[in-house]
Amino acid sequence: MARLAGVSQTTVSLVLGGNKQGIVIQEATRARVLEAARTLGYVPDPAARRLAAARNNLLGVFSFTATFPTAVEHSYYRFLVGVEQEAAARGYDLVLFTGSSSGGAGAGAPGALDRVRLADGCLLLGRHVPTEPLRRLVADGFPLVSIGRREEPEGLAWVGADYATASAEVVGHLAGLGHRGVLLVREDDDAPASADRQRGFVEGLAAAGLPAPDGTVVRTARPAAEIDAAWVRARYAEGVTAFVAEETDTGDAWRALTSAVAGAGLRVPDEVSLALLGSPSADLSGQPEPTGFDIPRAELGATAVRLLTDLLADPLAEGERPSAGLVSCGFRPGVTVAPPPRRAAP
Amino acid sequence: MARLAGVSQTTVSLVLGGNKQGIVIQEATRARVLEAARTLGYVPDPAARRLAAARNNLLGVFSFTATFPTAVEHSYYRFLVGVEQEAAARGYDLVLFTGSSSGGAGAGAPGALDRVRLADGCLLLGRHVPTEPLRRLVADGFPLVSIGRREEPEGLAWVGADYATASAEVVGHLAGLGHRGVLLVREDDDAPASADRQRGFVEGLAAAGLPAPDGTVVRTARPAAEIDAAWVRARYAEGVTAFVAEETDTGDAWRALTSAVAGAGLRVPDEVSLALLGSPSADLSGQPEPTGFDIPRAELGATAVRLLTDLLADPLAEGERPSAGLVSCGFRPGVTVAPPPRRAAP
DNA sequence: TTGTACGCGTTATCAG
DNA sequence: CTGATAACGCGTACAA
Numbered sequence: 001m002a003r004l005a006g007v008s009q010t011t012v013s014l015v016l017g018g019n020k021q022g023i024v025i026q027e028a029t030r031a032r033v034l035e036a037a038r039t040l041g042y043v044p045d046p047a048a049r050r051l052a053a054a055r056n057n058l059l060g061v062f063s064f065t066a067t068f069p070t071a072v073e074h075s076y077y078r079f080l081v082g083v084e085q086e087a088a089a090r091g092y093d094l095v096l097f098t099g100s101s102s103g104g105a106g107a108g109a110p111g112a113l114d115r116v117r118l119a120d121g122c123l124l125l126g127r128h129v130p131t132e133p134l135r136r137l138v139a140d141g142f143p144l145v146s147i148g149r150r151e152e153p154e155g156l157a158w159v160g161a162d163y164a165t166a167s168a169e170v171v172g173h174l175a176g177l178g179h180r181g182v183l184l185v186r187e188d189d190d191a192p193a194s195a196d197r198q199r200g201f202v203e204g205l206a207a208a209g210l211p212a213p214d215g216t217v218v219r220t221a222r223p224a225a226e227i228d229a230a231w232v233r234a235r236y237a238e239g240v241t242a243f244v245a246e247e248t249d250t251g252d253a254w255r256a257l258t259s260a261v262a263g264a265g266l267r268v269p270d271e272v273s274l275a276l277l278g279s280p281s282a283d284l285s286g287q288p289e290p291t292g293f294d295i296p297r298a299e300l301g302a303t304a305v306r307l308l309t310d311l312l313a314d315p316l317a318e319g320e321r322p323s324a325g326l327v328s329c330g331f332r333p334g335v336t337v338a339p340p341p342r343r344a345a346p
Numbered sequence: 347m348a349r350l351a352g353v354s355q356t357t358v359s360l361v362l363g364g365n366k367q368g369i370v371i372q373e374a375t376r377a378r379v380l381e382a383a384r385t386l387g388y389v390p391d392p393a394a395r396r397l398a399a400a401r402n403n404l405l406g407v408f409s410f411t412a413t414f415p416t417a418v419e420h421s422y423y424r425f426l427v428g429v430e431q432e433a434a435a436r437g438y439d440l441v442l443f444t445g446s447s448s449g450g451a452g453a454g455a456p457g458a459l460d461r462v463r464l465a466d467g468c469l470l471l472g473r474h475v476p477t478e479p480l481r482r483l484v485a486d487g488f489p490l491v492s493i494g495r496r497e498e499p500e501g502l503a504w505v506g507a508d509y510a511t512a513s514a515e516v517v518g519h520l521a522g523l524g525h526r527g528v529l530l531v532r533e534d535d536d537a538p539a540s541a542d543r544q545r546g547f548v549e550g551l552a553a554a555g556l557p558a559p560d561g562t563v564v565r566t567a568r569p570a571a572e573i574d575a576a577w578v579r580a581r582y583a584e585g586v587t588a589f590v591a592e593e594t595d596t597g598d599a600w601r602a603l604t605s606a607v608a609g610a611g612l613r614v615p616d617e618v619s620l621a622l623l624g625s626p627s628a629d630l631s632g633q634p635e636p637t638g639f640d641i642p643r644a645e646l647g648a649t650a651v652r653l654l655t656d657l658l659a660d661p662l663a664e665g666e667r668p669s670a671g672l673v674s675c676g677f678r679p680g681v682t683v684a685p686p687p688r689r690a691a692p
Numbered sequence: 693t694t695g696t697a698c699g700c701g702t703t704a705t706c707a708g
Numbered sequence: 709c710t711g712a713t714a715a716c717g718c719g720t721a722c723a724a
Binding site: 045051092096117136286 | 384387388389391392393394396397404423430433434438439440441442443444457460461463464482632
């Protein structure tokens, strides 16, 4: 105990610790304590101080898929740069819960989510989330912010990208260029991210006065298998000149689409236009830049941290609705879109 | 308190904690506790459990530059994938100490490093490290493993890439192709990573029987300014046909080199060969793949975690030297090296 | 096998 | 302004 050093004891806390209570201490005493602490090599134990203070300055990050996947370059890295920056700026450290990563205390394990209680609050990452465990956390008033819109557990705060508006904008762009046959390939799940894109897509179609016959929105669980050259040729024959894919965790939809179009012998963008609702995976970096929009990931991460720390500063009153916010996406011109080719009416 | 849940109280510790003492508890009781803990979503407080002389299953990661920098794509991400995987496999969660990132509890702040004491052990990342605070930690026997060779605090465990051997190999490759004028551009600091590369480079030269006149190794703090077209032309006129740059945090040296060579109107690899001692930054991904070697970052991260957890399992005896290990780098053929052009003797 | 009591290092409260 | 004292939440000998 450094207290034995100088002469005081509680004072040590006051001079070494933040001294939040605005108590003033004599400069002499203060110096004496500092001096003693230095010569003794005394360091307040972070564990102890956190125990006493009832908060650890720790922000959790829980992903429902590996945070740093080997295969998919794009992963959550982009979010993390914003998260780290903002957390640092606000004096918080980060806890990465090795969620559903390979092995470990997988997210599948019951109670895995409960580990987040060890932090002061937690950020949620990933499309598909086990709702039940989450609900409990929310009900207990544990500070949580989801990165990505989330409807399920009522009362969960979130920040999300405005996919709908951005998607509509992309469709508008295509329509403006003269496309009339536009089609969306999306994942076969019910993630809000997918739903929002579809909604925006459909609204964009409507706004442009374009038809949306059956089959305009294609849901597929295995794009690689279902989206092939023959399929593309058939759609093209029906008058589809622009194919739009949503960005997914794996980038599968876009990859399938591009290779199918190539396989069909159609040139992009001269014969067909392609657009991607989101950013391309890094492993596609050698290829032509897709037209579409960019998700402001870092900004989303930072915004989420801001929301969470605000929540920490003054918790929600009973029944109070948490805030949520959309961050808008920027349109990415890219090079995969051009006016449709002239050809005989189908 | 979860203890109020079932009926027991200390028992909770026994069933939830490791139960190191081989004490046996009735399966019924055990189940009851587990059940209660789950319904309550109870999680032992890490700070408290650490304070009570146990461990909290937390591994720290402390970087001396932003862990997820905005500018430099390559950053520490690669290490983290290995770290996360291995940590998950061993049942540890990760604490990212928001080191010297912009603002925050910057690494500069005194005592910033002491925060790591919250975790059971810590990984160190980054080239330049404040030695003094580190020394204290090491002296206190706090389990630490540096990713990247580190000489400074005696007794610090580390894992590093074998830059020397890999660098020598690159030089050997160049020499084998017929290059006789080979030059190294390196950062102007004293990081072991730089020193190792230089040593390997020089040894490679010697092994190939190549001369190493003054100016063979260029140290520069501002590559962008000092490595320009005129400089390249001058060196070329002196008979230098191969330029080697080390990989740095920012990728500056390589970037400066390539643009200077381009500016000098020299074709790569027909007229001059270029080699990079390390991996290219991701923001260079559109460009031709540099000849050089790859740093097995993920593997390094995983190895570091392994070392650290071993250290946790049985701590070093007094005065015992910590282990350290080199992981070898793989040669990357790339496309920026070719035999030197034939030309009149200088 | 299970419950009691103490201590880990700090902070916060309250008298001096 | 400074010095006691009570938590903080959990591990663990020790006793029941």
